[in-house]
Amino acid sequence: MTSSMPGFAPDSEPHSVSSIMRQVLYALVPGIALYVWFFGFGIVINCLLATSVALVSEGIMLRLRKRPVTPFLTDGSAVVTAVLLALAMPPYAPWWVTSIAAIFAIVIAKHLYGGLGYNPFNPAMAGYALVLISFPAEMTTWPLPHMLSEMRPGFIDSAMIIFADQPTGALKLDALTGATPLAHVKSELGNMRMVSEAVGAPIFGMLGGKGWEWLSLGYLLGGVWLLYKKIIKWQIPVSMLAGLFIMAVVFYLSDPEIYLSPVFHLFSGATMLGAFFIATDPVTAATTPLGRIIFGAGIGILTYVIRAWAAYPDGLAFAVLLMNAAAPTIDHYTQPRILGEGRQ
Amino acid sequence: MSQTLWQFHGGLKLPGHKALSNREPSIPAAIPERLFLPLQQHIGIASRPTVKIGEKVLKGQLIASAEGYVSVPVHASTSGTVIDIGDYPVAHPSDVDARCIVIEPDGDDVWVERRVPAQCDLLGPKAVNDMIRDAGIVGLGGAGFPSHVKVNEGVENVVDTLIINGAECEPYITCDDRLIRERADEVIAGASLISRTVQAKRCIVAVEDDMRDAYAALEKVLIGDIELAKVPAIYPAGGEKQLIFTLTGKEVPCGRLPIHIGIVMHNVATAAAVYRVVHYGEPLVSRYVTVTGSVVSPRNMQVLLGTPVGDLVDQCGRPDGPPKKVIMGGPMMGIPVQDERVPVIKTTNCILVTDALERGPQMPCIRCGDCVDVCPVNLLPQQLYWYARAQDFDTAQDLHLFDCIDCGCCAQVCPSNIPLVQYFFFAKSEIAAEEEARGSADRARGAYESRTARLAKDEAERARHLQQGDIGESRAKNDRGQKKAYIQAAIERTKAKRATAREREGSPKDNATVGPDRKSTPESNE
Numbered sequence: 001m002t003s004s005m006p007g008f009a010p011d012s013e014p015h016s017v018s019s020i021m022r023q024v025l026y027a028l029v030p031g032i033a034l035y036v037w038f039f040g041f042g043i044v045i046n047c048l049l050a051t052s053v054a055l056v057s058e059g060i061m062l063r064l065r066k067r068p069v070t071p072f073l074t075d076g077s078a079v080v081t082a083v084l085l086a087l088a089m090p091p092y093a094p095w096w097v098t099s100i101a102a103i104f105a106i107v108i109a110k111h112l113y114g115g116l117g118y119n120p121f122n123p124a125m126a127g128y129a130l131v132l133i134s135f136p137a138e139m140t141t142w143p144l145p146h147m148l149s150e151m152r153p154g155f156i157d158s159a160m161i162i163f164a165d166q167p168t169g170a171l172k173l174d175a176l177t178g179a180t181p182l183a184h185v186k187s188e189l190g191n192m193r194m195v196s197e198a199v200g201a202p203i204f205g206m207l208g209g210k211g212w213e214w215l216s217l218g219y220l221l222g223g224v225w226l227l228y229k230k231i232i233k234w235q236i237p238v239s240m241l242a243g244l245f246i247m248a249v250v251f252y253l254s255d256p257e258i259y260l261s262p263v264f265h266l267f268s269g270a271t272m273l274g275a276f277f278i279a280t281d282p283v284t285a286a287t288t289p290l291g292r293i294i295f296g297a298g299i300g301i302l303t304y305v306i307r308a309w310a311a312y313p314d315g316l317a318f319a320v321l322l323m324n325a326a327a328p329t330i331d332h333y334t335q336p337r338i339l340g341e342g343r344q
Numbered sequence: 345m346s347q348t349l350w351q352f353h354g355g356l357k358l359p360g361h362k363a364l365s366n367r368e369p370s371i372p373a374a375i376p377e378r379l380f381l382p383l384q385q386h387i388g389i390a391s392r393p394t395v396k397i398g399e400k401v402l403k404g405q406l407i408a409s410a411e412g413y414v415s416v417p418v419h420a421s422t423s424g425t426v427i428d429i430g431d432y433p434v435a436h437p438s439d440v441d442a443r444c445i446v447i448e449p450d451g452d453d454v455w456v457e458r459r460v461p462a463q464c465d466l467l468g469p470k471a472v473n474d475m476i477r478d479a480g481i482v483g484l485g486g487a488g489f490p491s492h493v494k495v496n497e498g499v500e501n502v503v504d505t506l507i508i509n510g511a512e513c514e515p516y517i518t519c520d521d522r523l524i525r526e527r528a529d530e531v532i533a534g535a536s537l538i539s540r541t542v543q544a545k546r547c548i549v550a551v552e553d554d555m556r557d558a559y560a561a562l563e564k565v566l567i568g569d570i571e572l573a574k575v576p577a578i579y580p581a582g583g584e585k586q587l588i589f590t591l592t593g594k595e596v597p598c599g600r601l602p603i604h605i606g607i608v609m610h611n612v613a614t615a616a617a618v619y620r621v622v623h624y625g626e627p628l629v630s631r632y633v634t635v636t637g638s639v640v641s642p643r644n645m646q647v648l649l650g651t652p653v654g655d656l657v658d659q660c661g662r663p664d665g666p667p668k669k670v671i672m673g674g675p676m677m678g679i680p681v682q683d684e685r686v687p688v689i690k691t692t693n694c695i696l697v698t699d700a701l702e703r704g705p706q707m708p709c710i711r712c713g714d715c716v717d718v719c720p721v722n723l724l725p726q727q728l729y730w731y732a733r734a735q736d737f738d739t740a741q742d743l744h745l746f747d748c749i750d751c752g753c754c755a756q757v758c759p760s761n762i763p764l765v766q767y768f769f770f771a772k773s774e775i776a777a778e779e780e781a782r783g784s785a786d787r788a789r790g791a792y793e794s795r796t797a798r799l800a801k802d803e804a805e806r807a808r809h810l811q812q813g814d815i816g817e818s819r820a821k822n823d824r825g826q827k828k829a830y831i832q833a834a835i836e837r838t839k840a841k842r843a844t845a846r847e848r849e850g851s852p853k854d855n856a857t858v859g860p861d862r863k864s865t866p867e868s869n870e
Contacts, residue, residue, distance in 0.1 A: 015714070015759035017707045071705055117708030117760075233713065282712040287726055289716065331727065338722045338744050339352065339585055343597040343605075 021076025023231050024277065027222030028083060034218040038145040038211035040153040042091030045162055046098055047083050053102040054082035061111035077116050081105055084124040084277055088270060088317065090142045092161045097138045101127035121324045122284045125317040132317065144178045145211030148202060151176060181209030182269045183313040185260060194257040208267035216272040223276025235292035236285060237275040241266060243300025251308065259308060269314035279320055286327045291334040298323045347573055350593040352586045354718040355578040356753050358515050360554065365636040366518035370526060370644040373659060375422055379447040379650030380432050381407065385689040386482040387489045388414035393445055399426045402456040404627050407445050416480045416490045421629040421648035424449035433683040435672040437769060447650065458625030469499040472541045472622060479621035480628045485509060485611035486673065488691040494610065497603045498542030504606030506544035507591060508535045508615050510551040510558065511575050511582035514674030517694040519632035520612050522644040524551065524558035527616055529565045534615030536568055537622060542608055548591055552577040579676065580751040584609055586720050598747055633688055637697035638663040647688045653695050654684025663697065671696040676752040707760035715754035715764065721747050725754035725764050732771035740771050
């Protein structure tokens with residue numbers, strides 16, 4: 001542009017949209033590595049599948065919307081959406097479920113609202129919520145950690161399960177899968193058992209479920225790195241974890257036989273992934289400093305409410321989507337006081 | 345001297361690049377072949393030529409007189425002949441021509457007779473103020489607001505603190521630094537003179553903490569109870585409201601002026617210029633300009649107003665290779681110069697020659713909020729951008745669009761390379777144009793009735809506001825009234841800036857060139 005104000009080229013490399021997305025992906029590496037270690041290669045195949053579908057969808061939509069394809073296809077946002085979606089889904093979900101979720105995330109939740117920067121709802125969570133509601137059976141088949149199933153499916157086996165709905169040879173899908181810790185507790189409580197009885201099952205570890213607790217630690221590690229690199233800001237993760245934790249403390253103290261421990265809540269399900277990678281999606285989050293705290297706390301509280309009293313064992317996706325809808329209102333009422341405002 | 349300092353929100357620690365140009369003493373720039381002196385080098389109403397083409401003029405001779413209260417005269421920067429009064433390129437964000445008086449210097453640089461009052465140390469406020477106005481002095485820090493208006497406000501109100509601003513915060517610029525080092529006595533004497541004129545209880549001369557030599561020079565010549573202060577070098581530490589907050593912890597209320605909290609601020613170069621006119625009878629005909637960036641020998645020069653920037657680039661050694669971008673001002677707030685005939689004016693502090701300022705392609709805003717963290721006014725630039733882009737100007741104003749100081753911190757940190765300040769400039773211009781259109785419709789409707797009466801009243805009201813600087817003067821305690829008046833004042837400023845643009849183009853809107861260039865952005869088909 002000819003009449004542009006000059007920008008100032010800083011000496012250090014500034015953030016760009018693609019560098020932000022790239023670093024988010026780097027931060028997911030510890031979590032994904034632990035995922036593979038405990039649950040086999042399904043997650044890798046799912047990530048690759050979701051990414052391919054997302055990129056093809058993105059390319060088609062950019063073309064249809066007459067947008068420049070290269071800068072937007074390479075900005076990394078579709079890849080981040082796809083990988084987060086894959087991490088939220090069961091790793092052995094059939095290929096068509098993952099594909100539908102990815103297509104919905106990119107085409108409906110992202111591009112029909114205007115593409116990068118304009119989508120009000122977190123695309124990954126929108127895609128996840130669609131398939132969770134539509135295909136409950138496929139979406140609740142979760143793997144057991146390798147210590148419990150005594151098997152760790154390799155790449156080929158995982159691919160067979162995902163694409164042909166059955167493992168090879170001697171492997172039996174039933175032997176590989178089981179309830180997640182959150183789902184197990186929910187069903188046990190439904191069967192009039194106590195929390196103390198439910199958590200005696202072999203799937204439970206020190207902090208949360210066996211295996212799952214390590215994934216949570218992996219995501220936590222990546223999240224702390226993102227904070228350190230100033231890719232995300234502290235308000236949303238801290239307030240979300242605090243919201244969930246405080247709710248859990250209050251009800252746990254009121255009756256530890258009906259309500260799970262706060263630590264278990266923090267290290268189970270999608271808590272850590274959600275706090276550092278999903279709720280922090282800037283496009284769909286509240287954007288004022290105070291607004292981010294309210295937004296994060298809302299997700300934490302709603303997640304707890306859904307986990308404790310609603311039909312779904314984990315409620316993070318719905319909590320995120322609900323707070324996405326509230327974000328513009330939160331922003332409106334949390335404008336910071338500007339220099340000189342309210343002074344006489 | 346230990347002082348309590350306050351820290352304003354946001355800001356950026358930027359690489360200063362000051363050493364590039366502040367090591368060499370300043371030298372006078374050569375007298376150019378032609379001087380282009382715009383009639384508008386200040387905020388307010390353009391001045392009116394008092395010379396004719398062909399007339400011989402002397403250095404310091406009045407060539408254009410002030411038109412109204414918020415206006416200042418222009419003087420010939422050297423002796424020579426007026427060869428044209430017409431439209432020539434000037435530095436302007438919209439890249440338009442403006443009315444200039446063109447002088448062909450005779451090379452003798454002969455001064456007009458300079459009158460120095462007999463007892464210049466005993467002059468009353470009125471006399472000092474008149475001298476400042478007649479010398480054409482405006483805020484030399486970059487804003488260009490007529491100095492006599494500010495001094496007059498100070499005379500008419502109780503002044504708690506006079507701040508002389510030497511916090512030169514924008515990277516690359518060192519003209520105030522060099523001026524202080526070379527003329528510390530003039531700065532201090534000017535400060536003392538203004539302080540006495542406005543009856544300030546305190547007078548603080550502030551520099552950034554990385555301007556050690558300037559601080560030392562000031563310390564040496566300090567007189568009376570003038571205080572020195574070092575403020576942290578965080579951009580924009582030298583912004584008026586930021587510096588006031590840093591030094592006093594006081595916030596200038598939104599929509600009001602520093603005088604409302606008993607503060608008057610002038611730039612160090614302005615203080616020196618005030619001293620020069622009172623003690624030597626010299627009107628403002630030259631100023632310190634930093635010529636820096638990739639020129640062969642970056643330095644500061646004492647430049648005659650009206651000197652084309654290309655001459656300065658040549659004198660400091662034009663860099664080899666393909667032509668580089670020339671920016672008038674600094675890297676954060678400067679304006680790219682498209683034509684090297686563009687002259688140095690009263691507010692020109694720097695000529696930056698560079699090609700290192702290019703940013704990557706513009707991407708959509710992802711609302712990351714980095715801009716919020718650095719905004720020194722604590723605005724929400726991402727929200728302002730959203731509404732400015734959607735042309736929802738009412739909401740943009742609710743988000744304090746007119747409190748934006750154009751510092752550019754937001755654009756600097758934007759990962760999507762969005763030229764945010766340009767969008768804000770566009771929104772402000774659009775609002776000004778709307779107000780203007782509404783104004784003329786009103787006038788047409790009222791033509792049968794009390795047209796003249798109302799106009800006169802409006803004008804008087806406006807003049808009173810500007811004169812007293814008391815924008816919310818109606819004593820309207822309610823916010824709406826104050827806000828409206830404040831916006832009106834901001835619009836007046838924008839209008840004044842646009843006046844030059846309109847004059848030439850003859851079209852009521854010049855926003856096509858002002859607005860962000862959508863064709864070059866990936867979101868062009870939105």
